[in-house]
Amino acid sequence: MASKQRRIALMGFRSVGKSSLTIQFVENQFVDSYDPTIENTFHKTFKINGQEYALQLVDTAGQDEYSILPQSYFINIDGYILVYSVNSKKSFEVIQFVYDKLLDMKGNIGTIPVILVGNKSDLNMDREVSTEAGKRVAEKWKIPFLEASAKDNHSSQRVFEQIVTTIERASGNVPEKSGCILS
Numbered sequence: 001m002a003s004k005q006r007r008i009a010l011m012g013f014r015s016v017g018k019s020s021l022t023i024q025f026v027e028n029q030f031v032d033s034y035d036p037t038i039e040n041t042f043h044k045t046f047k048i049n050g051q052e053y054a055l056q057l058v059d060t061a062g063q064d065e066y067s068i069l070p071q072s073y074f075i076n077i078d079g080y081i082l083v084y085s086v087n088s089k090k091s092f093e094v095i096q097f098v099y100d101k102l103l104d105m106k107g108n109i110g111t112i113p114v115i116l117v118g119n120k121s122d123l124n125m126d127r128e129v130s131t132e133a134g135k136r137v138a139e140k141w142k143i144p145f146l147e148a149s150a151k152d153n154h155s156s157q158r159v160f161e162q163i164v165t166t167i168e169r170a171s172g173n174v175p176e177k178s179g180c181i182l183s
């Protein structure tokens with residue numbers, strides 16, 4: 001069976017772990033140092049339910065509430081992973097801004113595959129965003145939600161499986177299931 005090409009963008013405030021989640025998934029490693037991303041595309045082929053997917057993962061430069069998002073973030077992107085970190089209330093506010101921008105650019109977001117990810121779940125002691133708060137926002141937006149830790153390699157693979165499944169579901173290829181997952 002031919003592999004399906006899917007292009008996915010990771011978006012969110014600076015330093016929330018977009019690169020780390022991607023590198024954990026693509027290379028199975030965690031890099032502790034911080035190197036701000038300008039823009040990077042990673043490639044990974046993997047299988048879900050016997051179907052092979054060739055993923056292009058666009059790791060965007062971190063956004064804030066003043067960012068003007070380039071057209072390239074909206075063209076030829078099949079799905080979006082919106083990332084905040086659970087130890088940063090600011091990143092949670094920024095992700096809501098990014099979601100609104102997506103809505104402005106793409107029209108009815110109900111048709112755009114998007115998932116919400118609260119990264120750095122290992123930093124439970126420094127938590128500024130509760131699991132419930134993340135879940136509530138995702139329920140409001142009717143999109144899947146999960147917490148992850150690139151550092152502990154907790155749910156980092158699931159993030160990418162979830163966005164691929166969400167893309168497939170939006171194109172009618174997977175049976176409808178409950179919108180919200182949590183781990």
Ligand SMILES: Nc1nc2c(ncn2[C@@H]2O[C@H](COP(=O)(O)OP(=O)(O)OP(=O)(O)O)[C@@H](O)[C@H]2O)c(=O)[nH]1
Nearest residue numbers: 015016017018019020032036037062120149150151
């Ligand atoms: N404790 C912890 N630290 C993390 C985790 N993910 C990333 N980090 C750290 O957070 C910092 C920023 O991670 P990046 O992956 O570069 O974040 P980014 O969102 O790509 O940042 P920008 O390129 O600025 O947008 C680095 O020092 C990482 O090591 C995590 O799950 N847990």
